[in-house]
Amino acid sequence: MEPSATIRIVVADDHPVVRGGLVALLRTIDGLEVVGEAADGEAAVREAQLTRPDVVLMDVRMPGLDGVEATRRIRAAAPSTRVLMLTMYDDDATVFTAMQAGAQGYLLKEAEQADIVRAIRGVVAGEAIFGPGVAERVLGHFAGPPRPAAAAYPFPELTAREREILERLARGRRTSEIGTDLFLSPKTVANNLTTIFAKLQVSGRAEAIVRAHQGGVGGAG
Known part of the structure; x- marks a missing residue:
């Protein structure tokens, strides 16, 4: 997309306070527009199909359809939509299954607001974005030499x-x-x-x- 174009975002999180806080934050940032919200994976898929956002900011653990399976369905139905996982879970199983499902980035909810905004812009630009602790393990598994x-x-x-x-x-x-x-x-x-x-x-x-x-x-x- 053009550097000056507005980035359109869907926020998916089952906790209303967290979701509301993210939406409020993103609406204060120039160049970002929240076009949809979802409280579970099924709703996230529907919003992605309906609004065709540039990015879905996706929680992992949600009732019904979880964020990983929702990511897989979104990537199949709307390949141009990027998915950035934002979660409190950083275990290897969750990280790798999210990557396998098609997530372009993985941040923990403890990330600074500026880091979240940079990550959104990064995945739209085609970068793979991971929080520091997650990045170390990803590099260890895929980039480091075998012991x-x-x-x-x-x-x-x-x-x-x-x-x-x-x-x-x-x-x-x-x-x-x-x-x-x-x-x-x-x-x-x-x-x-x-x-x-x-x-x-x-x-x-x-x-x-x-x-x-x-x-x-x-x-x-």
Whole structure:
């Protein structure tokens, strides 16, 4: 878009006070225009389809359709619309699934107002924008060299814990059984599996098992 053009924004957040505060802030900034609001993922998708904004400022955890799935649907229905996640969650599983869904940026709600505005302008300009803590992990996974100890492993992007979980998954172990083996809660195992699927760029358990077996992981025993 032209540098002088107004950036049109939809704000999606299920907390009325937070949403209202963001809308009020954005309306004070020259060159930004709020064209829609949404309290859940379904409404965010509808607003994006209706108004065709330049950016959707998207919360992650919302009732019904969450922000990650809403992002995936918006990117499919309106490819020119950018999505900037603004959330309090910075765990690897959420970050990577949001990226896989098509988010161009990921900021925490503790970010300064000026940083939010810069991020909005950045994603519209085609940049990938991440908060400092998130950026470190993204760079560590995708830009950093693999550690020497992991050089021979077929999936060096996985952490040691993720490898243990993938190996058991590839041997047909269920989530609860993997948790028992590794002294982890089923929720922790499920979160790790979500991250593994995102890193391997697979759609679910079955595809992950195939990828693991192709890489020589968990084929026997």
